[in-house]
Amino acid sequence: MAKKYTAEQAEMWGWEELLACIFAPVSYIFVSLGLALIILLIPMGWVYLAIGLIATVLMYLVIDPKLRAISDEYEKRQAEFLKHVESVSKWEEIK
Incomplete structure (x- = not known):
């Protein structure tokens, strides 16, 4: 799971997104149920909370390496754009 992705690879959907789509609702449901049962002093809530936290x-x-790759590519594009805008604005000032 600690795989390095390029921005192009990260854009393509695969098994990582499928697992993230499964783990996301499972984690929300089990954390919510666990907290509700803990508030009601039902011990099974601790088990549900643990399952939710593990999910x-x-x-x-699973999904963080792809998100980091996309974020790095975005930061590079943003830096290039800001350099371009700065060079254009300097040209305007010189003129």
């Missing part, structure tokens, strides 16, 4: 960690581990 959350798994979702993060």
Whole structure:
């Protein structure tokens, strides 16, 4: 799961997105149920909360490398754009 992706690879959907789509609702449901049952003093809530937290960690581990690759590419594009805008604005000032 600690794979390095290029921006093009990260844009393509694969098994990582499928797992993230499964883990996301599972984590929300189990964390919500777990907290509700803990508030009601039902011990099974701790089990549900643990399952929800494990699903959350798994979702993060699966999808984070792709999100980081996309974010890095976006930051590069943004830096290039800002350099371009700065050069254009300097040209306007010189003129």
